[in-house]
Amino acid sequence: MSTVREARLPADKPVILQFIMALQRYETFLEPNRRHDLEMAEEYFAVLCERSRRGRIFLAEDGAGQPIGWSIVYEEDTEAFIRAEERRFAYLAELFVAESWRGRGVGQSLIAACEDWARQSGYSTIRIDLLARNQRAARAYAKAGYAPYCQEVRKRLVPLPPEAGIVSLEEVRRQRAPLVAAE
Secondary structure, eight states, X not given: XXXXXXXXXXXTHHHHHHHHHHHHHXXXXXXXXXXXXXXXXXXXXXXXXXXXXXXXXXXXXXXXXXXXXXXXXXXXXXXXXXXXHHHEEEEEEEEEEOGGGTTTTHHHHHHHHHHHHHHHTTOSOEEOOOOTTOHHHHHHHXXXXXXXXXXXXXXXXXXXXXXXXXXXXXXXXXXXXXXXXXX
């Protein structure tokens, strides 16, 4: 059993930093430009806290009250060529569930908490981005009713060095570093 609550800062900051680094470690295997060090987590957390002034941070816990995942949702604005009533939207910026809890509905509960906040805040749409190779996340979002909206493409003008190569998802699973418990 798991529950979702609003994050309590600064008390929840250490575990959120661990979740940020764990997600980046995973995404490094999908996209080699990712950093997953504590300095990055601190910098990114500061940015997210500023953005969450127009949003919410949620933490999922197991039955014993131990953190097992998190999400953050906040307001974003889009381009002027979008109709005014849809220009302001809720953006689900981060979603992470500890490996041992994946596939057990925790991610869906975190998504639902973000959507509830968005509805109560008057937003008509909610968006989330994901890496093109993150098929597990794509399936989770599709299960929650999300559909492709926009596609961003890229071309590398300078080749990646061989040590920065992208590996298979099987290799991701073999090399995945465990989540270190927050102090």
